[in-house]
Amino acid sequence: MRAETKCASEILLPVTDYDLAATLDSGQVFRWRPDGGGWVGVIGRNRVRLTQEREGILAQSDVPVEQWDWLRTFLQTDVELERILGTFPGDDPMNRAVAACRGLRVLRQEPWECLASFILSATKQIVQIRQIVSRLCEGFGDRLAAEPQKSSIANDLLYSFPAAERIAGLTEADLRNCRMGFRAPNLLAAARQIAAGTLELERLRGLPYGEAQAELMTLRGVGAKIADCVLLFAYGFDSAFPVDVWVERALRTLYFPRRRVSEKHLRRFAATHFGPHAGYAQQYLFHFVRTKPRKDEN
């Protein structure tokens, strides 16, 4: 039993139908880790512990917090999940995915951290993305105003995610030291464009989905999939439907078993079949196939 973290401020966000663990561990975010029955992570410049309670989500900070709107936004606790699930197609694969992932949510992240993280995600397993992001934050993030106590909390969670302006001043070698390989020049170029104002991430909020996606795809290393992740996870474009290797496998095996379907046909299906909150549906399918127990176990 570890000693309880000294807590200067806490709040209970009342919410039902919310699976905190599934949500924080479903490949949307990369800085959250289970700790003492809850989860510890960093949002902006706040290190927070989140715990699933019967009445909702308990949030604890070790520094005083006057208002918690940033946390409500991040967790999207005001979203009525049932209303969204009601827009999903009523087919068997979707029903199975929803049944298996009750309470899974789509978070609302800060755009730069989300963009940078998913630039680093290309052909990396989620565990490795976490490692790269950890090194990046510990190496170049700002020290947070958190008490330097010994705990099981990893060191990198004592730092903010480095701003674009900070990364823009680094060298490619600095970034390669974080073991991000060929993604280093892509992240560096993106950071420099954001820092220089060539691309304004805040401006994307007001654009139609297609235009916002095209803007992001002007960045080297950002294709349709990574752009869709950012549009869905940071901007709330619920129609964005990122298709990675897992989702493609899910679509093929669940909807087109033993049938050869072209890439284009699959893409058209994904864009039309899942309704106005297709991005949520995608997250359910993703988490469903990734957590489904293999048949050679148990």
Add this chain to the structure above:
DNA sequence: GACCAGGACCATT
């Protein structure tokens, strides 16, 4: 010690 990962991009067919 292969195999593969929340891809993108470029060169061939």
Add this chain to the structure above:
DNA sequence: AATGGTCATGGT
């Protein structure tokens, strides 16, 4: 429009 190679790294 569809394949194939390449990029860097390390978990499983």
